[in-house]
Every structure is written in structure tokens, then in C-alpha cells.
Amino acid sequence: MPSLSLLSDKRFQLALNGGFGLVLLVVAVFSTRRFVRGGWPLHHADPVLVAGSAALFLIAYAFKAWGWQRLFAKHERPGAGALAAAGGAACVGGIALPGRVDDAIRIAVVRRFPGTRTGLGALGISLIVLGMLDNAALTPLASVAAVDADSWTVRAGFGVVAGAGVLAAVVIALLPRATAWPRVTRFRLGRWLGGHTHCTSEACAAWVLVSVSWALRGTAVFLLLNALSMTNSFPLALAFLCASAASAALPIAPAGAATQAGAGAAILIASGVHTTEAIAFSVAAQALIIVTGAAVILFVAAWQLALRIRPRAASV
Numbered sequence: 001m002p003s004l005s006l007l008s009d010k011r012f013q014l015a016l017n018g019g020f021g022l023v024l025l026v027v028a029v030f031s032t033r034r035f036v037r038g039g040w041p042l043h044h045a046d047p048v049l050v051a052g053s054a055a056l057f058l059i060a061y062a063f064k065a066w067g068w069q070r071l072f073a074k075h076e077r078p079g080a081g082a083l084a085a086a087g088g089a090a091c092v093g094g095i096a097l098p099g100r101v102d103d104a105i106r107i108a109v110v111r112r113f114p115g116t117r118t119g120l121g122a123l124g125i126s127l128i129v130l131g132m133l134d135n136a137a138l139t140p141l142a143s144v145a146a147v148d149a150d151s152w153t154v155r156a157g158f159g160v161v162a163g164a165g166v167l168a169a170v171v172i173a174l175l176p177r178a179t180a181w182p183r184v185t186r187f188r189l190g191r192w193l194g195g196h197t198h199c200t201s202e203a204c205a206a207w208v209l210v211s212v213s214w215a216l217r218g219t220a221v222f223l224l225l226n227a228l229s230m231t232n233s234f235p236l237a238l239a240f241l242c243a244s245a246a247s248a249a250l251p252i253a254p255a256g257a258a259t260q261a262g263a264g265a266a267i268l269i270a271s272g273v274h275t276t277e278a279i280a281f282s283v284a285a286q287a288l289i290i291v292t293g294a295a296v297i298l299f300v301a302a303w304q305l306a307l308r309i310r311p312r313a314a315s316v
Contacts, residue, residue, distance in 0.1 A: 067209030091293030139165030
């Protein structure tokens with residue numbers, strides 16, 4: 001007979017899954033009503049390019065999950081499906097929740113995912129390092145955007161993003177050595193950090209995978225710009241992506257998706273794009289990212305359901 005703790009844990013998982021399903025349903029209903037009344041910003045876009053952009057966003061979630069997975073010790077490493085679902089849930093939650101709450105969503109999803117043995121502390125450290133890897137991966141993108149920018153203020157902004165990425169890369173490279181110092185290891189917390197800190201080779205592999213994820217996102221934005229016949233400038237697509245990503249790093253902000261859409265629209269307007277078109281494109285891009293995030297959650301949930309049904313079917 002299952003214990004009360006096991007039953008309560010299963011009920012919590014069912015409530016969590018049901019909550020995410022309800023959120024997805026509400027988002028779908030309100031989004032449909034909004035676009036039926038006001039018009040979908042991509043209704044004049046090339047459907048082939050829009051589909052290609054959505055596919056690249058989906059693949060980018062997978063590479064980000066694989067990169068995040070490398071930051072855990074092998075004995076407590078979560079599955080890529082759990083990390084991909086956490087990323088999708090954080091993206092969907094960004095519709096209404098303030099900035100930086102997405103990390104709490106990621107932790108909650110991974111901790112309650114079936115088969116996860118990762119502790120809360122290891123998850124927190126991995127998210128901090130993942131954020132620094134994001135900054136490091138954005139360095140070449142921000143450098144290209146800074147060179148292409150016409151305004152010195154915009155160049156300075158992207159220069160700050162690139163500089164922060166270089167600093168983050170240095171910190172990541174020195175972190176394993178710092179946790180091995182005798183002054184650190186003599187404390188219990190220091191020894192714990194040393195046991196849960198990534199090695200340099202794993203950090204490099206994670207950086208490559210995260211960089212591929214951001215490159216795929218940049219290409220997806222470029223396809224979306226071409227789908228609307230707005231521009232064929234790849235540096236502008238990178239500038240839009242970097243501005244949106246930089247705004248997501250704000251410690252306190254309104255709804256995360258709205259902040260990112262506003263930052264992206266500001267870059268397009270500064271580059272000469274008409275204000276109405278810039279705002280419409282930013283809303284469409286964020287909507288596409290959120291829809292692909294919801295698709296990741298549904299795909300992972302369907303995969304987990306299939307894995308549970310298969311043993312039952314085989315035993316019958």
C-alpha cells in the first residue's frame with residue numbers, strides 16, 4: 001500500500017501538470033480572441049519562412065537543454081526532457097509573471113519531473129552558471145550588432161553586453177580552480193561547491209551547445225524578418241535578439257515577454273523601422289517564441305505519457 005507521502009507527491013505532480021495545462025489553455029483562448037479581433041501580426045507573412053522560424057526556435061530549446069544538462073554532476077544530472085520542459089514553462093510564464101521569476105519556474109518543473117534526483121542547491125548553481133553562459137554566448141552576436149549599429153549609444157549598449165559576456169566567460173573558467181583552493185575547501189560549503197561545480201571541459205561543451213541555441217534563435221529572427229519583407233539584414237536580427245536577451249536580465253521588470261518585446265521594438269525603431277511595424281514584429285516574435293515553448297511542454301508531456309503507457313500495454 002503506497003504511503004501517504006507518495007500519494008501526496010503524486011497528487012502534487014498531477015496538480016502541477018494540470019496547472020500548466022490550464023495555463024496553456026487560457027493562453028491559447030486569450031491569444032486567439034486577441035488576434036481574431038485585432039489581426040495576427042504575421043497574417044501577411046510568408047508561411048514557409050514562418051514555419052522555418054518556428055522550427056528553429058523549437059530546435060534551439062533542445063540545444064539549450066543539452067547545454068544546461070552538462071552543468072550537473074553525472075550522478076544527479078536531470079534528463080534533457082525535464083530541462084527542455086522547464087525552459088518552455090519559464091517562457092510561457094513570462095507572459096504575465098515579472099522578470100527573473102522564470103528561474104523559480106524552472107526549478108519547480110525540474111524538481112517535480114519524474115525521475116529527477118537533482119537537489120535544490122545544484123539546480124540553483126546550474127542556473128547561475130547557465131545565465132553566465134548565455135552572456136558568454138551573446139558576446140559574438142553583440143559584437144556583430146555593435147559594428148553594424150549607426151548610433152554610438154546603441155554601439156555602447158551592445159559593447160556593454162559583449163563586455164559582460166567576456167567577464168562571464170572568465171568567471172566560468174576560473175570557478176573550478178577557485179572552488180579547489182585550500183582556503184575554500186576547509187569550509188563545508190566550499191567542499192560542497194567543489195563537488196557540484198562543473199569541470200572546464202563540461203563548461204566548454206555547455207558553452208558550445210548554448211551558443212548553437214542562440215545562433216539558431218538569431219537565424220529564426222532573421223527568417224521572421226524576411227517573412228514580413230522588413231529587412232534582409234542578419235546583423236539587425238542579431239541586434240533584436242541581443243536587446244531582447246539583455247532586457248530579460250533585469251532583476252525587476254514587468255511581464256518578461258512584454259519587456260523583451262519592448263526592447264526588441266526599440267532596437268528596430270532605432271534602426272529606421274517604422275514604429276507600428278517594429279511593435280507588430282516584436283509582438284509576433286514573442287508570440288511565436290511562447291507558442292514554441294508551449295509546444296515543447298506538450299511534446300515532453302506526451303512523451304512521458306507514452307513511456308508510462310508502454311509498459312502497461314506490454315504487460316497485458
